[in-house]
Amino acid sequence: MSGYRVGVDIGGTFTDIVLLGDTGEILTRKVSSTVDNYARAISDGLAATFAEAGIAPSEIEEVLHGTTVASNAILELKGARTGLITTRGFRDLLELRLLRMPRLYDLGWVKPPMLVERFLRMEVTERIGADGSVVTPLDEAEVADAVDRLVGEGVEAISVCLLHSYANPAHEMRVKEIVAERAPGMVLSVSSEVLPEIKEYERTSTTVINAYVKPVVGSYLKSLIGDLDRIEVKAPLLLMQSNGGLTTAEVAAELPMNIVESGPAAGVVGAQQLARRVGFDKVISFDMGGTTAKASLVEDGDVTRAEEYSVGGGIMIGSRLMSGAGYALKVPAIDLAEVGAGGGSIISIDAGGVPQVGPQSAGSFPGPVCYDLGGTEPTVTDANVVLGYINPGHLAGGSVKLRSDKSKAALTEKVAEPLGLSPERAAYGAHLVAASNMIRAIKAVSSERGRDPREYALVAFGGNGPLFAAGMARSLMVAKVIVPPQAGVFSSVGLLYCDVEYHFPKTFRQLVGDIDPSALREATAALEAQARDRLAADGFSGDAVELKWTAKLHYRGQAYELAVPLPAIGPGFAAAAAEAYGAEHERTYGHRAGDDEPVELVSLNLAARGLLEAARSIAKQDLAIGLAEPTTRRAYFGPDYGWMETPILKRGHLATPYAGPVIVEEYDCTCVVPPGMTAALDEFGDIIIDTGVNA
Template sequence: MTESNARYRLGVDIGGTFTDVLLFNETTGALTSLKVPSNRQEPEEAIVIGLETLRDKHGVSPEAIAYFSHGTTLGVNTLLERDGAEVGVLVTQGFRDILELRRLRLPQANNLYAPRPQALAPRRRVAEIRERVGHDGNVIVPISRDDVVAQARRLIEAGADNIAICFMHSYRHDGHEMQAKQWILEEFPDAYVIASAELWPQQREYERSLISVINGYIGARMRRYFETLQKKTAARGVKTRIFSTKSNGGVMGLEAAGARPVETLLSGPASGVIGAAFIGRLIGDQKLLTLDMGGTSVDMALIDGAVPYSNENTVGDFPVLLPAVDVSAIGAGGGSIAWLDAEGVLKVGPRSAGARPGPACYGRGGTEPTVTDAYAALGIMTSILGGEMKLHVDKARAALATIGDKLGLSVEQTADAILQVATANIYAETVPQLARRGVDAQEFSLLCYGAAGPTHSFMLARELNLRRVVVPPMPGLLCALGCLVADLRADFVRSLWHDSRDMTDEQVNATYQQFLVEAESWLDTQQVEIEEKQIIRSADICYHGQSFELNVILPDGPLTVAQVENLFHDRYEQVYGYADRSSPLRILEARLQIVGKTKKPDFSYLRPFADAEQAPISERRLYENGKDGMATVYRRALLEPGFSFEGPAIIEQYDTTIYLPAGFRATIDQWYNLIGERVQ
């Protein structure tokens, strides 16, 4: 039975292979973790199974859950797999091809024959409206109700009941878009209508239009998922409000997420970085290179004192201007398939075996060799989920032999080669990312998580000259932990595009004051108790004639134009080593982010989840890096702070397997993190 008066916080991360469930007991501080196979068709089913398992196996009543936050890859997968809803688009007359023309940039600069990305809304689904607003916000051509309703009817009758309205210069004057939305809803109340200026009022017509189309494209599926999730969890007794994580690392209620699902596109990777930053603050390490290696991909972020954010992100073929945690996809994951190209060269990824059928060693019908099969064949991994799921090593070896026979290599040599190629792929992408950010790898710790991150991180650390490797107590559930510790967070933007010399101090302060009113209103609608409110103001600024801008953080309190100019010059000099303080500036965008800091659980004694059975220390034969040898096998839940050992070693736990190669020493710190350093 549930402990008397116990309150619980539930964090859930729905991945492509497994759904991670992390339950925190606010009374005792105890953590319970589950990994449930994800259901691609009905993603909420994995959450329901998790709730039922917590109730039946651990005695936790759903009614006792006081906080429930989750993240899902449903939106981004819908976009990448191109199986979203039909979207009709209303544009200003003369701009029907805005989604086709994009930015007239080649996807591959050195390939004139690269295929052109296909628009989410084909040209036949784009209708022109006779209206026009000038760049200054003045109406040039009025809008007509009859024209709007007629074009909307044509699109809806053709099957596009999601309508995106994307008029020129609506970021300056949104009256036409909002009027068109009202008229359409009066005639077609069941339609889902998105006004681009309402969603994200930033100049750059293609990107603003694209965000609106994406919102409609993934919206139907996301809203259906959110509604089904609420119904099914309520039927099991969950009474608390459910939150969804956002791309910017915050959370919002399901009602807001259903209206603006585009804000959840990169929420999965963002949750992991938020969790990693939380661990970093806990242990006093503010310089972290995060490595999230799951079943299908590897994501990297660089935390240098604060979580990094970017206003320009890419999802598949599409640029997304919404602010998001700055995460880069840099390689293939544990389920990535190994293959030979036309010249017989070994490649790994990007195609993945997914959850079904999964790697061959899962015994679910997979026959193609994957990175996980290589782990199994080399002896690094023999089971997952704390021994609940045994791996079929014989099937892994059979799959690897299909490539090894062609290469003239043994199964062990083939598996070792696959891991070396996977490591080289990650290394080749990581080094430029570090260089682009201008940091020295020796100053940073590699914090690894995801189901395969701890298994592969020390192989990468052999190649990178990093300070140390940090493996959190529950690395396979760090994204779920990120859901538990994320704050309420929302972003606001307004395009100005003014010469700084033409702006007054009053105009600058009035802009941010209006932002503040909107932001505080949003925070109030979330109906969540917060401990602290934080306001972050910034502006995108460039010199006259430049095509790219810098984001400049602005201080609290009243602002002056001269102060903003000096801050830009200082920032420009910091980035480029030079600043022309006499040149005129253009202030492009004003931005404001509001953060409602929620009460954080006390994870001071966060430690690995203990399985029902704890096997004693043993040894296992393995082959890795071209060498045959023996490795000591440890159960991580039995390792106490201060315990130290050298590789080669394998550390098994419920949510992952850690591989410590020869040449590294591991120590368990006071927070139960495994700290790996090179043996001097």
């Protein structure tokens, strides 16, 4: 009997399912997401795949899942009614935030609504000093009263964040006990357990977010496990975390803050494995689905990570260069930029008569006008249908039939006629606007991070990524585009390459020149013991455990840190740490301070991985099987080229290089190669597009 690992990624429009057998065979399925209950699309899609392929549920060994449930709860403000207990005088910390404006000179910008309303933030008398000493004892009567008031207000979750609890959690632990006594069963998040690190606003915001999404995620996971039981799948369920590693369903339910950016992370891990396989040192991963587009970097075989980011602030990026727009979440996450641009993004005209794309999306229901499910607003998918890029009878292998006539009528009425353009010119303009929005995301992780995108290859995936990637690459002067096999479900494929991973932070604030090596070794030993215990609980020990240390440092007086590998602890530690930080500061910001500028260690972080032993390699497919002669279709490539009779190929046809224009149609996506470019297959079955620019 064969064994299968299952990767499942839920998007705003489609749910992607991939089954990888222990001999390397791969099965894929794309089904519409069930917004009312995302778990149902997974169980129904798996059941249909089992029936078609003759697979028994008992053959499933693991279910690996990336989900947007937590992020959706924040973006849609549909989390739990949450209360906060904090130190007297810190009630308004969530409102004050970091006093930063995310958009310079925009006086109309408004802070997002608070996840905890002011009357649900309770102050209690207590004070822990920065050194961990008790300055003011905890008033337990006030805590009891605060809990009773919150329960009386009908809160579903309580967050606890007391001043300097990272240095001494005693008061928070007592508050936790009082909550358990007076409100048994109450969902609770305590900052010293969630994020034992310095910085009060970030710690408070992260703790609140964890409490806010905890009931939602817990309910979803319970529903999903129930649905998997219904189709007799008893395999372990592992969730993708924002940091690119997996975690158990039990840990995800307790610390859901770690899966807020679960969905986008898996695709970046897949791009990392692809880069290693094809021998590219630097790649930009570009994932465009039905609702959003995401970009990230892979450098020297490693994904890049941000130590914190904002959720729900429009363009979602790691907060080194921009912050304040959304809700601060201080957890390690793959450093990516995300914009509201996808196939379902609605095309509109603003008050000034300028066409816009997104961020509003038609989603999976009613979806684009061409879905014929009641949608009336033209979308990016409708524009691509009008342009001839998408085959109306081929989407998701033909399971979704499209009405091209309705796309053209809606685009003509809502966009073309008001602008005095032909339908194809309006559609092409919308296509370019959408591309420019997504180029912003790529620049956010490259040029705005001190990286030159011309030095990278672009890995394109997602249902719409390969359709846009070549044109975007040319605009960015990127020479190569790589479209992997199973590109439309590549985030699910990426899940199959992930390992279990946990991050353990600890504040250790001291000038590097003053650090006592024995004290530092003691701190790292305590973190290592904690990490090994966590992984042992998941069944990992010995050679199956991999540890990676980083240190967050800054020049004395700076408010923000950069992470570098932790140097060897010994006589040369101070010099090595200062040099590592200086080099990273120069790479990120373009300069470094002089040697006389003191460098301060702020915190330690241990990334602990449990290495899964399951087969990861996908067997090479014979792409020549069943190849028919190419057909042609008219497609529009802008005013310079107009309508062109364009070859319609399968991936296998590119065993012989083709010059654009070419459209490659697959079950899960469509790849467009514009005029002036060439496309061919490499030895792994990847489509390699030469954009014709000199990198």
